[in-house]
Amino acid sequence: MASATKLLLQERVPLARTAWKLADLAVLSLLLALLARRAATLLAAGGAGSAAPACTWCWLAALVCEAWFTVVWLLNVNGKWSPVRIDELPAVDMFVTTADPKLEPPAVTVDTVLSLLALDYPAGKLACYVSDDGCSPLTFFALREAAEFAKLWVPFCMKHRVSVRAPFVYFSSGGPAGRGSAAGDEFQRDWTAMKSEYEKLASRIENADEESLVRRGDGDFAEFVGADRRDHPTIIKVLRGTGREGDGDGVPSLVYISREKSPRHHHHFKAGAMNVLTRVSAVLTNAPVMLNVDCDMFANNPQVALHAMCLLLGFDDEVHSGFAQAPQKFHGALKDDPFGNQMEVIYQKLGFGIAGLQGMFYGGTSCFHRRKVIYGVPPPESATDVQQPTRMRGSPSYKELQKMFGGSKELIESARSIMSGEMFAAAPAADLSSRIDVAKEVSSCSYEAATSWGQEVGWVYGSMTEDILTGQRIHAAGWRSALLNTDPPAFLGGAPTGGPASLTQYKRWATGLLEIIFSRNNPILQCISRRLELRQCLAYLVIDVWPLRAPFELCYALLGPYCLLANRSFLPKVSEPGFIIPVALFLTYNLYNLAEYMECRLSARAWWNNHRMQRIVSSSAWLLAFLTVVLKTLGLSETVFEVTRKEQGQGAAPDDDGADPGRFTFDSSPVFVPPTALTILTAVALAVGAWRAVAGAAPAPAPGSSRAAAGWCSASGRS
Ligand SMILES: O=c1ccn([C@@H]2O[C@H](COP(=O)(O)OP(=O)(O)O[C@H]3O[C@H](CO)[C@@H](O)[C@H](O)[C@H]3O)[C@@H](O)[C@H]2O)c(=O)[nH]1
Numbered sequence: 125m126a127s128a129t130k131l132l133l134q135e136r137v138p139l140a141r142t143a144w145k146l147a148d149l150a151v152l153s154l155l156l157a158l159l160a161r162r163a164a165t166l167l168a169a170g171g172a173g174s175a176a177p178a179c180t181w182c183w184l185a186a187l188v189c190e191a192w193f194t195v196v197w198l199l200n201v202n203g204k205w206s207p208v209r210i211d212e213l214p215a216v217d218m219f220v221t222t223a224d225p226k227l228e229p230p231a232v233t234v235d236t237v238l239s240l241l242a243l244d245y246p247a248g249k250l251a252c253y254v255s256d257d258g259c260s261p262l263t264f265f266a267l268r269e270a271a272e273f274a275k276l277w278v279p280f281c282m283k284h285r286v287s288v289r290a291p292f293v294y295f296s297s298g299g300p301a302g303r304g305s306a307a308g309d310e311f312q313r314d315w316t317a318m319k320s321e322y323e324k325l326a327s328r329i330e331n332a333d334e335e336s337l338v339r340r341g342d343g344d345f346a347e348f349v350g351a352d353r354r355d356h357p358t359i360i361k362v363l364r365g366t367g368r369e370g371d372g373d374g375v376p377s378l379v380y381i382s383r384e385k386s387p388r389h390h391h392h393f394k395a396g397a398m399n400v401l402t403r404v405s406a407v408l409t410n411a412p413v414m415l416n417v418d419c420d421m422f423a424n425n426p427q428v429a430l431h432a433m434c435l436l437l438g439f440d441d442e443v444h445s446g447f448a449q450a451p452q453k454f455h456g457a458l459k460d461d462p463f464g465n466q467m468e469v470i471y472q473k474l475g476f477g478i479a480g481l482q483g484m485f486y487g488g489t490s491c492f493h494r495r496k497v498i499y500g501v502p503p504p505e506s507a508t509d510v511q512q513p514t515r516m517r518g519s520p521s522y523k524e525l526q527k528m529f530g531g532s533k534e535l536i537e538s539a540r541s542i543m544s545g546e547m548f549a550a551a552p553a554a555d556l557s558s559r560i561d562v563a564k565e566v567s568s569c570s571y572e573a574a575t576s577w578g579q580e581v582g583w584v585y586g587s588m589t590e591d592i593l594t595g596q597r598i599h600a601a602g603w604r605s606a607l608l609n610t611d612p613p614a615f616l617g618g619a620p621t622g623g624p625a626s627l628t629q630y631k632r633w634a635t636g637l638l639e640i641i642f643s644r645n646n647p648i649l650q651c652i653s654r655r656l657e658l659r660q661c662l663a664y665l666v667i668d669v670w671p672l673r674a675p676f677e678l679c680y681a682l683l684g685p686y687c688l689l690a691n692r693s694f695l696p697k698v699s700e701p702g703f704i705i706p707v708a709l710f711l712t713y714n715l716y717n718l719a720e721y722m723e724c725r726l727s728a729r730a731w732w733n734n735h736r737m738q739r740i741v742s743s744s745a746w747l748l749a750f751l752t753v754v755l756k757t758l759g760l761s762e763t764v765f766e767v768t769r770k771e772q773g774q775g776a777a778p779d780d781d782g783a784d785p786g787r788f789t790f791d792s793s794p795v796f797v798p799p800t801a802l803t804i805l806t807a808v809a810l811a812v813g814a815w816r817a818v819a820g821a822a823p824a825p826a827p828g829s830s831r832a833a834a835g836w837c838s839a840s841g842r843s
Pocket residue numbers: 220221222223224228255257392393394397417418419420487488489588589590591629632633636765766767768769
């Protein structure tokens with residue numbers, strides 16, 4: 125039975141068929157009546173011989189046959205009597221966010237969207253929604269073209285069981301040869317045709333020009349005329365799908381959304397975009413499961429949605445999988461991780477460790493959520509928990525729902541159905557285009573005013589790292605999360621290349637994490653007042669304190685040069701017995717670290733690169749994040765989400781100028797000032813120390829102290 129409390133990996137849902145059962149019985153009674161009549165006639169004929177049938181043996185034979193037919197009918201009735209529903213997979217709404225056509229080329233977004241449309245999952249149960257915070261006619265144009273291309277691409281992927289369904293990645297990974305058993309003539313032909321279609325698509329997207337698209341102003345682009353990305357009404361376009369069943373050609377629905385923006389309203393960056401996606405999809409398809417990916421995170425494993433269902437439906441108790449998060453992995457990653465942003469060791473060591481506590485953090489992308497979890501519903505057995513807000517208990521009234529979800533009647537009705545826990549509800553909307561007005565209503569800037577959106581409902585506002593904050597709220601409600609670790613990896617994305625982009629990303633993360641610490645959502649408070657487990661709370665703190673590490677590390681890094689310059693020491697001297705302790709610590713700590721990299725099958729070079737980046741990040745990105753949040757707290761500045769630049773097929777080849785893409789580059793950003801200053805200072809101090817050691821070898825105490833300090837400075841790996 126489908127029940128809210130117990131969902132299994134497999135389900136038997138009985139179907140009601142009363143009318144059919146009555147018909148079964150009617151036929152059966154008629155058959156029996158026929159037999160009775162015949163038997164009676166035969167008996168009568170045997171007795172009186174009066175109204176004897178024309179042919180007795182014929183009647184006898186007929187009786188035997190009809191008796192047999194009755195038996196067959198009975199067997200059939202038995203077989204059909206208690207059927208169950210088959211093919212019970214819940215619907216999934218898939219969200220893709222993009223924010224800037226320059227930093228996030230539309231071709232990248234298109235690749236991601238196509239990989240989602242071609243997932244191995246019933247097409248009628250998938251719908252893909254793209255949020256475009258850039259309000260870009262180019263992005264819209266690219267998606268419109270992709271929607272056409274999908275009609276060829278999806279059937280091709282299904283027919284030939286294509287393994288990677290992001291076309292750019294697929295076609296750049298070589299020719300059709302050696303693609304499994306299907307590599308026959310037909311495959312060769314289809315492959316060549318498809319490649320040429322894809323190249324046409326890519327060049328149409330590449331050559332599209334914003335001005336002429338808008339100037340031509342053909343119907344589709346009318347709404348983009350004069351639209352400023354920071355100030356424009358909502359644009360929603362149904363690119364595919366006149367209903368839950370898509371267009372009936374086996375390709376899921378696709379909807380483009382550029383939410384309303386106005387300078388008078390804070391748009392809350394990605395969190396705001398996700399909340400609009402949540403509401404728009406609620407009034408269109410209202411799937412009980414939602415997947416979200418960044419625009420550069422394509423589905424690398426076409427079965428990922430099926431795998432996710434194993435986690436979402438497979439536990440005896442759904443509390444174990446409020447959401448299923450796939451590890452962030454990167455495609456075309458640079459060799460030996462020069463910018464320390466592939467996070468493999470962090471994922472395998474810390475991530476898998478946390479998966480053993482209350483569960484993996486929500487990472488902002490590559491995650492399947494239950495919609496009701498996003499709506500703030502606590503896990504079943506805690507429904508009566510005293511710590512839950514009253515309005516979450518039982519079934520909330522219309523008024524309560526209105527306070528939480530806002531004024532849209534349609535949204536409230538859809539939320540009610542979701543909160544009841546029904547995973548297999550029937551499709552609400554027949555024709556997506558017929559509900560655009562409702563969808564626009566719920567995506568307006570003012571819709572969230574005086575509702576729970578951004579607080580207890582949806583993606584939580586108030587941190588640049590909205591993912592960690594939102595996941596933490598879910599854990600604090602008592603849910604656990606599951607790790608979706610598939611082989612091949614579920615999703616692959618791009619890691620930023622280059623020093624500046626990488627440090628900007630680290631700075632944003634650190635800023636957001638510190639914002640969490642300084643807010644009412646601080647994990648310690650959540651642990652005390654809600655259901656965030658203590659060890660999970662400590663796990664959140666491991667990353668939340670990133671920016672707080674900066675002042676301490678900076679201070680420690682300054683001690684070395686200071687001691688060298690001032691000819692003092694902050695470590696035991698070589699001659700002292702305590703000297704062995706820092707040396708042993710230094711060696712053990714680094715060996716421990718190196719061993720972790722070895723165990724994750726990474727090179728010593730990768731270990732060194734990561735170690736180096738850690739020191740750079742700490743004295744640059746984390747330090748600046750620390751200062752940014754201090755300024756924000758003092759009300760002197762605002763924090764801003766700086767989008768990471770994405771490149772198509774990144775990491776594959778060196779830059780145009782032939783430079784090594786792993787080489788560390790700088791720009792004029794203030795983020796580089798502290799580490800550069802520190803490096804210069806250390807170099808000077810080392811020179812002074814060395815000079816003193818050589819020139820002043822006579823005065824007894826100095827050399828030991830300088831050497832120990834110098835050793836420690838380079839030991840801490842600062843570069
Ligand atoms: O105003 C905005 C800003 C960003 N985004 C989207 O947010 C996503 C993530 O942005 P990106 O610049 O790629 O950030 P990353 O640092 O790579 O993202 C990681 O960290 C973010 C939190 O800092 C999470 O939101 C992401 O999901 C997670 O992958 C992208 O799809 C953007 O298009 C928006 O939709 N609106």
